Amino acid sequence: MSQALIDALIAGTLSDPDGGAPLQVATRSVVIEPSLEDAEGEVVKPLQLGRHFAVVSDPITHEILGARVEHALNGLGYVSRILLTGRPHPDEETVQRIRAAAASADALVAVGSGTINDLCKYAGAQDGKPYIVFPTAPSMNGYTSVNAAITIHGHKKSLTAQAPLGVFIDLSILSAAPARMIRSGLGDSLCRPTAQADWLLAHLLLNQPYRTMPFALLAEDEGQLFASSQALLEGDIEAMAALVRTLLLSGFGTAICGSSQPASQGEHLISHFVDMFGDPSWPESFHGEQIGVTTLMMARLQERMLDGIPPVLHPSGADEEEFVRRYGESLGRSCWTEFVDKRLEGERLSRARERVADSWDAIRNTIASITKPWELLADVLRLAGAPTSHDDLGWPRAFSERAIRHARDIRSRYTFLDLAADSGRLEPIAALL
Numbered sequence: 516m517s518q519a520l521i522d523a524l525i526a527g528t529l530s531d532p533d534g535g536a537p538l539q540v541a542t543r544s545v546v547i548e549p550s551l552e553d554a555e556g557e558v559v560k561p562l563q564l565g566r567h568f569a570v571v572s573d574p575i576t577h578e579i580l581g582a583r584v585e586h587a588l589n590g591l592g593y594v595s596r597i598l599l600t601g602r603p604h605p606d607e608e609t610v611q612r613i614r615a616a617a618a619s620a621d622a623l624v625a626v627g628s629g630t631i632n633d634l635c636k637y638a639g640a641q642d643g644k645p646y647i648v649f650p651t652a653p654s655m656n657g658y659t660s661v662n663a664a665i666t667i668h669g670h671k672k673s674l675t676a677q678a679p680l681g682v683f684i685d686l687s688i689l690s691a692a693p694a695r696m697i698r699s700g701l702g703d704s705l706c707r708p709t710a711q712a713d714w715l716l717a718h719l720l721l722n723q724p725y726r727t728m729p730f731a732l733l734a735e736d737e738g739q740l741f742a743s744s745q746a747l748l749e750g751d752i753e754a755m756a757a758l759v760r761t762l763l764l765s766g767f768g769t770a771i772c773g774s775s776q777p778a779s780q781g782e783h784l785i786s787h788f789v790d791m792f793g794d795p796s797w798p799e800s801f802h803g804e805q806i807g808v809t810t811l812m813m814a815r816l817q818e819r820m821l822d823g824i825p826p827v828l829h830p831s832g833a834d835e836e837e838f839v840r841r842y843g844e845s846l847g848r849s850c851w852t853e854f855v856d857k858r859l860e861g862e863r864l865s866r867a868r869e870r871v872a873d874s875w876d877a878i879r880n881t882i883a884s885i886t887k888p889w890e891l892l893a894d895v896l897r898l899a900g901a902p903t904s905h906d907d908l909g910w911p912r913a914f915s916e917r918a919i920r921h922a923r924d925i926r927s928r929y930t931f932l933d934l935a936a937d938s939g940r941l942e943p944i945a946a947l948l
Contacts, residue, residue, distance in 0.1 A: 555587035565621025566592030633663035652692035653700035659766030702807025713780030729768025729777035781930035814889035826938035831858035
């Protein structure tokens with residue numbers, strides 16, 4: 516049924532649960548098959564992308580699938596190979612290298628997972644060139660989104676990019692991906708409850724826009740995925756298909772909304788803070804591994820805030836010079852520009868206090884109805900052998916607490932991190948997570 520849902524979404528015939536016209540996405544083709552071997556050119560041809568393809572991969576993804584894709588696309592025209600060295604970084608410098616190497620190409624073809632996908636979708640968007648993607652791992656939910664996580668001058672940002680015109684998934688390739696990358700995709704899928712709770716909080720407390728659509732898209736597969744997390748590591752094709760559909764539909768939800776808000780809230784802020792300020796000597800971890808752990812942190816924080824007494828809100832208090840002292844001149848002012856848009860001061864604080872006083876029980880009950888117990892989420896990760904704590908990822912306790920306390924500084928989204936901080940409860944809760 517979920518495949519039919521994807522097909523209807525691509526065709527523009529899927530009803531919007533929030534009302535209005537049928538849902539629309541820019542992606543024109545999604546193919547999910549047990550194998551795509553010898554069919555790569557066949558699935559790309561109907562998109563009519565031109566005759567010059569720039570195929571972007573790294574040494575590992577080129578060996579796994581890139582060479583195969585290049586060979587198939589040679590039958591449709593001319594292929595430029597862009598082989599990124601080592602483990603590529605999703606930063607502005609790498610984007611510029613791809614743009615220069617693909618200057619004469621008609622379209623970009625990403626062969627890889629999160630980093631290569633983000634680099635291609637952003638580079639293509641900068642030059643007005645379409646891109647398609649052949650994933651090599653089910654490691655994150657950004658394949659079909661319109662945002663890219665790119666680091667600019669040390670500040671990791673979610674930047675507007677473009678959706679792929681085509682996503683072509685060979686389940687045999689994804690099932691053979693390293694176990695950590697499969698667990699990473701599971702971790703990235705785990706955050707639906709915490710991200711939805713944060714977004715719904717901002718809506719109910721601050722009257723910010725909110726939609727149920729992104730979460731309705733995920734409803735059918737989420738239960739199956741959470742119940743079969745162990746099977747993902749056993750080569751179960753049906754379990755892998757459920758994970759893939761969840762990742763793609765999560766990305767589509769963000770694409771339709773025009774932002775990553777449905778899938779990236781407090782749990783992602785903590786992870787991004789670690790990316791920005793963690794010690795490079797710590798063990799390397801994948802994005803989704805981090806999101807799995809930070810989702811558990813947010814789920815526990817949200818439960819404590821919802822189960823406790825109504826929050827007593829205070830002015831946010833921070834100022835721009837404090838941010839400069841904390842993060843340095845350039846990054847501090849960049850973070851402040853984000854933070855100032857959401858801080859509780861003046862009329863905004865007064866309205867939030869009124870809503871807590873008048874409607875906290877209704878707010879709490881509405882949010883609690885769409886969450887999942889953190890113990891259940893932890894079991895989903897444990898059954899798959901995925902990390903569940905900062906210790907598992909090699910993050911020192913002191914740094915983990917710092918990330919929880921200050922992750923809200925880096926983006927304008929109002930989450931339970933902000934609610935806890937603005938009510939004076941974040942510091943003691945952070946020490947317990």
